[in-house]
Amino acid sequence: MNFILFDELNIKQQLLPLTFTKPIAYIKWGIITIKEKWDLMLNTSTSVLTDSYMQTMFRLNTSEKSIYVNAAIVPNEELINEITMLKPNCGIKNGTRLIAFYSVQSQFDYQHAIQLCTETNISFLQIKHVVDIFSHNGKCIESDFELITKNKTSAPLSNTNILIGSSSKLFIEEGAIIEASILNTTQGAIYIGKNAEIMEGSTVRGPFALGNNAVLKMQTKIYGGTSIGTNCKVGGEINNSVFFDNSNKAHDGFIGNSVIGSWCNLGANANNSNLKNNYKNVKLYNYTSQKNEDTQLQFCGLIMGDYCKVGINAMFNTGTVIGVGVNVYDTNFLPNFIPSFSFGNSKQLEVYQFDKFIETIDLTYQRRDLKLTKAEIDILQHLYNTK
Numbered sequence: 001m002n003f004i005l006f007d008e009l010n011i012k013q014q015l016l017p018l019t020f021t022k023p024i025a026y027i028k029w030g031i032i033t034i035k036e037k038w039d040l041m042l043n044t045s046t047s048v049l050t051d052s053y054m055q056t057m058f059r060l061n062t063s064e065k066s067i068y069v070n071a072a073i074v075p076n077e078e079l080i081n082e083i084t085m086l087k088p089n090c091g092i093k094n095g096t097r098l099i100a101f102y103s104v105q106s107q108f109d110y111q112h113a114i115q116l117c118t119e120t121n122i123s124f125l126q127i128k129h130v131v132d133i134f135s136h137n138g139k140c141i142e143s144d145f146e147l148i149t150k151n152k153t154s155a156p157l158s159n160t161n162i163l164i165g166s167s168s169k170l171f172i173e174e175g176a177i178i179e180a181s182i183l184n185t186t187q188g189a190i191y192i193g194k195n196a197e198i199m200e201g202s203t204v205r206g207p208f209a210l211g212n213n214a215v216l217k218m219q220t221k222i223y224g225g226t227s228i229g230t231n232c233k234v235g236g237e238i239n240n241s242v243f244f245d246n247s248n249k250a251h252d253g254f255i256g257n258s259v260i261g262s263w264c265n266l267g268a269n270a271n272n273s274n275l276k277n278n279y280k281n282v283k284l285y286n287y288t289s290q291k292n293e294d295t296q297l298q299f300c301g302l303i304m305g306d307y308c309k310v311g312i313n314a315m316f317n318t319g320t321v322i323g324v325g326v327n328v329y330d331t332n333f334l335p336n337f338i339p340s341f342s343f344g345n346s347k348q349l350e351v352y353q354f355d356k357f358i359e360t361i362d363l364t365y366q367r368r369d370l371k372l373t374k375a376e377i378d379i380l381q382h383l384y385n386t387k
Helices: 009-014 034-042 077-084 110-115 137-149 354-366 374-385
Strands: 002-006 047-049 066-070 091-094 097-103 117-119 162-164 170-172 182-184 190-192 203-205 208-210 226-228 237-239 254-256 283-286 291-294 302-304 320-322 342-344 349-351
Touching: 002 034, 034 077, 034 137, 066 077, 077 097, 091 110, 097 110, 097 117, 110 117, 137 170, 137 190, 137 208, 137 226, 226 237, 354 374
Parallel strands: 002 047, 002 066, 091 117, 162 182, 170 190, 182 203, 190 208, 208 226, 237 254, 302 320
Antiparallel strands: 066 097, 091 097, 283 291, 342 349
Protein backbone atom coordinates (compact mmCIF):
# COMPACT_ATOMS: atom_id res chain seq x y z
CA MET A 1 0.00 0.00 0.00
CA ASN A 2 1.16 3.54 -0.79
CA PHE A 3 1.10 5.78 2.30
CA ILE A 4 1.19 9.58 1.99
CA LEU A 5 1.59 11.93 4.95
CA PHE A 6 -0.30 15.13 4.18
CA ASP A 7 0.00 18.62 5.66
CA GLU A 8 -3.23 19.90 7.19
CA LEU A 9 -3.28 23.59 6.27
CA ASN A 10 -4.49 25.10 9.54
CA ILE A 11 -2.01 23.00 11.57
CA LYS A 12 0.84 23.88 9.23
CA GLN A 13 0.02 27.56 9.85
CA GLN A 14 0.20 26.98 13.61
CA LEU A 15 3.67 25.45 13.23
CA LEU A 16 5.22 28.41 11.45
CA PRO A 17 8.03 29.47 11.12
CA LEU A 18 9.27 25.86 11.33
CA THR A 19 7.04 24.69 8.47
CA PHE A 20 8.09 27.47 6.10
CA THR A 21 10.95 25.20 5.00
CA LYS A 22 9.79 21.65 5.78
CA PRO A 23 6.58 19.59 5.77
CA ILE A 24 5.01 18.71 9.12
CA ALA A 25 6.20 15.11 8.71
CA TYR A 26 9.83 16.26 8.81
CA ILE A 27 9.54 17.85 12.25
CA LYS A 28 11.76 16.09 14.77
CA TRP A 29 9.62 15.21 17.78
CA GLY A 30 11.30 13.00 20.33
CA ILE A 31 14.21 11.01 18.93
CA ILE A 32 13.17 10.95 15.25
CA THR A 33 10.90 12.81 12.85
CA ILE A 34 7.18 12.12 12.53
CA LYS A 35 7.82 10.60 9.09
CA GLU A 36 10.44 8.24 10.52
CA LYS A 37 7.96 7.09 13.18
CA TRP A 38 5.40 6.16 10.50
CA ASP A 39 8.07 4.51 8.32
CA LEU A 40 9.19 2.29 11.21
CA MET A 41 5.70 1.30 12.34
CA LEU A 42 4.37 0.71 8.82
CA ASN A 43 7.61 -0.97 7.72
CA THR A 44 7.61 1.03 4.50
CA SER A 45 8.78 4.36 3.13
CA THR A 46 6.07 7.02 3.23
CA SER A 47 6.06 10.13 1.07
CA VAL A 48 4.60 13.58 1.78
CA LEU A 49 1.99 15.91 0.32
CA THR A 50 2.93 19.49 1.09
CA ASP A 51 2.97 22.99 -0.42
CA SER A 52 3.86 23.03 -4.12
CA TYR A 53 6.95 25.20 -3.59
CA MET A 54 8.47 22.48 -1.37
CA GLN A 55 7.27 19.42 -3.27
CA THR A 56 10.31 19.18 -5.58
CA MET A 57 12.55 18.66 -2.55
CA PHE A 58 10.24 16.41 -0.54
CA ARG A 59 9.18 13.30 -2.40
CA LEU A 60 5.55 12.50 -3.25
CA ASN A 61 4.66 9.05 -4.60
CA THR A 62 1.25 9.20 -6.24
CA SER A 63 -0.93 6.20 -6.90
CA GLU A 64 -4.59 5.58 -7.69
CA LYS A 65 -4.75 3.61 -4.44
CA SER A 66 -3.18 5.44 -1.51
CA ILE A 67 -3.84 5.89 2.18
CA TYR A 68 -3.45 9.54 3.14
CA VAL A 69 -2.45 10.06 6.77
CA ASN A 70 -2.46 13.33 8.72
CA ALA A 71 1.21 14.22 9.25
CA ALA A 72 0.54 15.96 12.57
CA ILE A 73 -0.31 12.66 14.26
CA VAL A 74 2.08 10.28 16.00
CA PRO A 75 1.36 6.61 15.24
CA ASN A 76 0.71 3.90 17.79
CA GLU A 77 -0.13 0.23 17.33
CA GLU A 78 -3.91 0.68 17.70
CA LEU A 79 -3.93 3.48 15.14
CA ILE A 80 -1.76 1.53 12.71
CA ASN A 81 -4.11 -1.46 12.94
CA GLU A 82 -7.20 0.68 12.27
CA ILE A 83 -5.59 2.51 9.35
CA THR A 84 -4.29 -0.62 7.62
CA MET A 85 -7.78 -2.16 7.83
CA LEU A 86 -9.44 0.71 5.95
CA LYS A 87 -11.56 -0.10 2.92
CA PRO A 88 -11.45 1.99 -0.30
CA ASN A 89 -13.19 5.37 0.01
CA CYS A 90 -13.30 5.04 3.79
CA GLY A 91 -11.43 6.85 6.51
CA ILE A 92 -11.32 7.86 10.15
CA LYS A 93 -11.55 11.26 11.79
CA ASN A 94 -11.31 12.83 15.22
CA GLY A 95 -13.98 15.51 15.44
CA THR A 96 -13.37 17.85 12.51
CA ARG A 97 -9.85 16.51 11.88
CA LEU A 98 -9.23 13.90 9.21
CA ILE A 99 -6.88 11.20 10.51
CA ALA A 100 -6.55 8.85 7.55
CA PHE A 101 -8.37 8.11 4.28
CA TYR A 102 -8.05 5.30 1.74
CA SER A 103 -8.31 7.05 -1.62
CA VAL A 104 -8.79 5.40 -5.00
CA GLN A 105 -8.45 8.71 -6.85
CA SER A 106 -5.24 10.26 -8.20
CA GLN A 107 -6.08 13.55 -6.44
CA PHE A 108 -6.75 13.97 -2.72
CA ASP A 109 -9.73 16.13 -1.71
CA TYR A 110 -9.68 16.75 2.06
CA GLN A 111 -13.20 18.13 2.33
CA HIS A 112 -14.72 15.30 0.31
CA ALA A 113 -12.69 12.68 2.19
CA ILE A 114 -13.71 13.82 5.66
CA GLN A 115 -17.39 13.46 4.74
CA LEU A 116 -16.77 9.75 4.18
CA CYS A 117 -14.95 9.21 7.48
CA THR A 118 -16.19 7.60 10.68
CA GLU A 119 -15.20 8.71 14.17
CA THR A 120 -12.37 6.86 15.88
CA ASN A 121 -12.13 6.38 19.64
CA ILE A 122 -8.39 5.64 19.61
CA SER A 123 -6.20 8.00 21.63
CA PHE A 124 -3.03 9.36 20.03
CA LEU A 125 -0.53 12.17 20.34
CA GLN A 126 -0.82 15.01 17.84
CA ILE A 127 0.66 18.43 17.16
CA LYS A 128 -1.81 21.30 17.26
CA HIS A 129 0.50 24.24 18.00
CA VAL A 130 4.20 24.99 17.75
CA VAL A 131 4.60 24.92 21.55
CA ASP A 132 3.46 21.27 21.55
CA ILE A 133 6.86 20.36 20.11
CA PHE A 134 8.68 21.11 23.36
CA SER A 135 5.70 20.63 25.70
CA HIS A 136 5.20 16.97 24.71
CA ASN A 137 8.73 16.17 23.59
CA GLY A 138 9.40 14.04 26.67
CA LYS A 139 6.45 11.78 25.81
CA CYS A 140 7.75 11.39 22.25
CA ILE A 141 11.24 10.50 23.49
CA GLU A 142 9.78 7.76 25.68
CA SER A 143 7.64 6.26 22.89
CA ASP A 144 10.46 6.53 20.33
CA PHE A 145 12.86 4.91 22.80
CA GLU A 146 10.64 1.81 23.01
CA LEU A 147 10.18 1.74 19.23
CA ILE A 148 13.85 2.19 18.27
CA THR A 149 15.55 0.04 20.91
CA LYS A 150 13.17 -2.94 20.85
CA ASN A 151 15.14 -6.21 20.57
CA LYS A 152 18.42 -4.28 20.37
CA THR A 153 21.37 -4.28 22.75
CA SER A 154 22.96 -1.05 23.95
CA ALA A 155 26.68 -0.43 23.71
CA PRO A 156 28.30 -0.44 27.17
CA LEU A 157 28.67 2.72 29.25
CA SER A 158 32.28 3.50 30.15
CA ASN A 159 33.12 3.11 33.84
CA THR A 160 34.36 6.72 33.94
CA ASN A 161 30.69 7.77 34.05
CA ILE A 162 28.06 7.77 36.79
CA LEU A 163 24.64 6.31 35.98
CA ILE A 164 21.74 7.21 38.27
CA GLY A 165 18.68 5.06 37.67
CA SER A 166 18.03 1.98 35.57
CA SER A 167 20.41 0.94 32.80
CA SER A 168 17.35 -0.37 30.91
CA LYS A 169 16.38 3.27 30.27
CA LEU A 170 19.77 4.09 28.73
CA PHE A 171 20.60 3.15 25.14
CA ILE A 172 23.91 3.92 23.47
CA GLU A 173 24.33 3.33 19.75
CA GLU A 174 27.49 2.05 18.11
CA GLY A 175 30.43 4.47 18.02
CA ALA A 176 29.12 6.86 20.66
CA ILE A 177 31.64 8.28 23.16
CA ILE A 178 30.70 9.20 26.74
CA GLU A 179 33.32 9.92 29.37
CA ALA A 180 33.34 11.34 32.91
CA SER A 181 29.69 12.42 32.83
CA ILE A 182 26.57 11.91 34.97
CA LEU A 183 23.48 10.34 33.35
CA ASN A 184 20.17 10.20 35.25
CA THR A 185 17.37 7.99 33.93
CA THR A 186 15.09 8.16 36.98
CA GLN A 187 12.75 10.64 35.27
CA GLY A 188 13.00 9.32 31.72
CA ALA A 189 14.96 7.45 29.08
CA ILE A 190 18.27 8.61 27.60
CA TYR A 191 19.11 7.76 23.99
CA ILE A 192 22.56 8.42 22.49
CA GLY A 193 22.86 8.17 18.71
CA LYS A 194 25.58 6.67 16.53
CA ASN A 195 29.00 8.35 16.75
CA ALA A 196 27.60 11.00 19.13
CA GLU A 197 29.78 12.34 21.93
CA ILE A 198 29.14 13.55 25.47
CA MET A 199 32.27 15.35 26.65
CA GLU A 200 33.66 15.30 30.17
CA GLY A 201 31.78 16.87 33.04
CA SER A 202 28.37 16.89 31.35
CA THR A 203 25.22 16.23 33.40
CA VAL A 204 22.16 14.78 31.68
CA ARG A 205 18.64 14.07 32.97
CA GLY A 206 16.16 12.11 30.89
CA PRO A 207 14.04 12.09 28.91
CA PHE A 208 16.84 13.03 26.52
CA ALA A 209 17.84 12.21 22.94
CA LEU A 210 21.19 12.98 21.30
CA GLY A 211 21.21 12.48 17.54
CA ASN A 212 23.79 10.76 15.39
CA ASN A 213 27.15 12.58 15.25
CA ALA A 214 25.91 15.21 17.71
CA VAL A 215 28.09 16.57 20.52
CA LEU A 216 27.52 17.82 24.04
CA LYS A 217 30.47 20.09 24.82
CA MET A 218 32.30 19.90 28.15
CA GLN A 219 30.20 20.49 31.29
CA THR A 220 26.93 20.79 29.40
CA LYS A 221 23.83 20.70 31.62
CA ILE A 222 20.76 19.00 30.11
CA TYR A 223 17.31 18.87 31.72
CA GLY A 224 14.55 16.48 30.68
CA GLY A 225 12.35 16.71 27.64
CA THR A 226 15.28 17.77 25.45
CA SER A 227 16.24 16.51 21.98
CA ILE A 228 19.44 17.46 20.16
CA GLY A 229 19.37 16.65 16.46
CA THR A 230 21.84 14.99 14.12
CA ASN A 231 25.18 16.82 13.68
CA CYS A 232 24.38 19.41 16.36
CA LYS A 233 26.93 20.79 18.83
CA VAL A 234 25.57 22.25 22.05
CA GLY A 235 26.90 23.48 25.37
CA GLY A 236 25.80 25.48 28.39
CA GLU A 237 22.37 24.82 29.93
CA ILE A 238 19.41 23.44 27.99
CA ASN A 239 15.98 22.63 29.41
CA ASN A 240 12.98 21.01 27.68
CA SER A 241 14.01 22.13 24.19
CA VAL A 242 14.31 20.67 20.70
CA PHE A 243 17.19 21.38 18.34
CA PHE A 244 16.58 20.30 14.75
CA ASP A 245 19.48 18.82 12.75
CA ASN A 246 22.71 20.70 11.97
CA SER A 247 22.28 23.51 14.51
CA ASN A 248 24.85 24.71 17.04
CA LYS A 249 24.88 26.38 20.44
CA ALA A 250 28.41 25.36 21.29
CA HIS A 251 29.07 27.65 24.27
CA ASP A 252 27.62 28.74 27.61
CA GLY A 253 24.17 30.30 27.77
CA PHE A 254 20.64 29.12 28.60
CA ILE A 255 17.98 27.84 26.19
CA GLY A 256 14.72 26.64 27.74
CA ASN A 257 11.24 25.60 26.55
CA SER A 258 12.29 26.36 23.00
CA VAL A 259 12.48 24.96 19.47
CA ILE A 260 15.52 25.77 17.34
CA GLY A 261 15.27 25.05 13.61
CA SER A 262 17.86 23.47 11.31
CA TRP A 263 21.13 25.13 10.28
CA CYS A 264 21.02 27.71 13.08
CA ASN A 265 23.97 28.99 15.10
CA LEU A 266 23.70 30.70 18.49
CA GLY A 267 26.83 32.59 19.57
CA ALA A 268 28.52 32.37 22.95
CA ASN A 269 26.36 33.34 25.93
CA ALA A 270 23.16 33.63 23.90
CA ASN A 271 20.23 33.28 26.34
CA ASN A 272 16.47 33.16 26.32
CA SER A 273 13.97 33.87 29.09
CA ASN A 274 11.30 31.21 29.51
CA LEU A 275 9.34 32.71 32.43
CA LYS A 276 7.77 36.15 32.82
CA ASN A 277 8.64 38.19 35.93
CA ASN A 278 4.94 38.36 36.84
CA TYR A 279 4.50 34.57 36.31
CA LYS A 280 1.59 35.14 33.89
CA ASN A 281 0.97 33.02 30.79
CA VAL A 282 3.34 33.66 27.91
CA LYS A 283 2.03 35.16 24.68
CA LEU A 284 3.55 34.14 21.35
CA TYR A 285 3.34 35.67 17.88
CA ASN A 286 0.86 33.81 15.67
CA TYR A 287 1.36 33.96 11.89
CA THR A 288 -2.34 33.41 11.15
CA SER A 289 -3.76 36.19 13.35
CA GLN A 290 -0.57 38.30 13.02
CA LYS A 291 -0.67 39.12 16.71
CA ASN A 292 0.54 37.74 20.03
CA GLU A 293 -1.73 35.05 21.44
CA ASP A 294 -1.91 33.34 24.83
CA THR A 295 -0.09 30.00 24.81
CA GLN A 296 -1.76 28.93 28.09
CA LEU A 297 1.80 28.14 29.24
CA GLN A 298 3.75 29.68 32.08
CA PHE A 299 7.04 28.51 30.54
CA CYS A 300 7.73 29.34 26.90
CA GLY A 301 11.00 30.52 25.42
CA LEU A 302 12.20 30.87 21.83
CA ILE A 303 10.82 29.54 18.53
CA MET A 304 13.45 29.93 15.78
CA GLY A 305 13.05 29.06 12.10
CA ASP A 306 15.74 27.48 9.92
CA TYR A 307 18.98 29.15 8.77
CA CYS A 308 19.26 31.74 11.57
CA LYS A 309 22.47 33.22 12.99
CA VAL A 310 22.70 34.84 16.43
CA GLY A 311 25.64 36.89 17.69
CA ILE A 312 27.33 36.54 21.07
CA ASN A 313 25.56 37.74 24.23
CA ALA A 314 22.20 37.95 22.44
CA MET A 315 19.16 38.01 24.73
CA PHE A 316 15.69 36.76 23.80
CA ASN A 317 12.69 37.66 25.91
CA THR A 318 10.00 35.25 27.04
CA GLY A 319 7.93 34.08 24.07
CA THR A 320 10.07 35.17 21.11
CA VAL A 321 9.45 34.06 17.52
CA ILE A 322 12.12 34.37 14.83
CA GLY A 323 11.43 33.60 11.19
CA VAL A 324 13.62 31.94 8.54
CA GLY A 325 17.01 33.29 7.51
CA VAL A 326 17.44 35.86 10.29
CA ASN A 327 20.88 37.23 11.25
CA VAL A 328 20.87 39.29 14.47
CA TYR A 329 23.43 40.60 16.93
CA ASP A 330 22.82 42.61 20.10
CA THR A 331 23.51 42.77 23.83
CA ASN A 332 20.03 44.17 24.55
CA PHE A 333 16.78 42.22 24.41
CA LEU A 334 15.80 41.59 20.80
CA PRO A 335 12.18 42.07 19.60
CA ASN A 336 9.65 39.37 20.51
CA PHE A 337 8.96 38.85 16.81
CA ILE A 338 11.56 39.09 14.06
CA PRO A 339 10.30 38.51 10.49
CA SER A 340 12.07 36.18 8.09
CA PHE A 341 15.15 37.48 6.28
CA SER A 342 15.88 40.22 8.79
CA PHE A 343 19.40 41.50 9.50
CA GLY A 344 20.52 43.78 12.33
CA ASN A 345 19.82 44.46 15.99
CA SER A 346 17.16 45.81 18.35
CA LYS A 347 17.68 49.38 17.13
CA GLN A 348 17.53 48.66 13.42
CA LEU A 349 16.38 45.61 11.47
CA GLU A 350 16.88 45.61 7.72
CA VAL A 351 15.93 43.17 4.97
CA TYR A 352 18.72 40.62 4.57
CA GLN A 353 19.99 40.76 0.97
CA PHE A 354 19.22 37.38 -0.56
CA ASP A 355 22.61 36.88 -2.24
CA LYS A 356 24.42 37.70 1.02
CA PHE A 357 22.16 35.30 2.91
CA ILE A 358 22.76 32.45 0.43
CA GLU A 359 26.51 33.12 0.52
CA THR A 360 26.54 32.69 4.31
CA ILE A 361 24.42 29.53 4.23
CA ASP A 362 26.56 28.05 1.47
CA LEU A 363 29.68 28.60 3.60
CA THR A 364 27.89 26.96 6.54
CA TYR A 365 27.22 23.88 4.39
CA GLN A 366 30.81 23.79 3.16
CA ARG A 367 32.06 23.53 6.74
CA ARG A 368 30.24 20.18 6.90
CA ASP A 369 31.43 19.11 3.41
CA LEU A 370 27.94 19.66 2.01
CA LYS A 371 26.55 21.78 -0.79
CA LEU A 372 23.37 23.86 -0.77
CA THR A 373 21.12 22.33 -3.43
CA LYS A 374 19.09 24.10 -6.08
CA ALA A 375 15.90 22.71 -4.53
CA GLU A 376 16.78 24.30 -1.19
CA ILE A 377 17.65 27.61 -2.83
CA ASP A 378 14.35 27.57 -4.76
CA ILE A 379 12.41 27.12 -1.50
CA LEU A 380 14.28 29.98 0.13
CA GLN A 381 13.86 32.19 -2.95
CA HIS A 382 10.10 31.56 -2.89
CA LEU A 383 9.92 32.49 0.79
CA TYR A 384 12.03 35.58 0.20
CA ASN A 385 9.83 36.72 -2.68
CA THR A 386 6.63 36.24 -0.66
CA LYS A 387 7.83 37.47 2.76
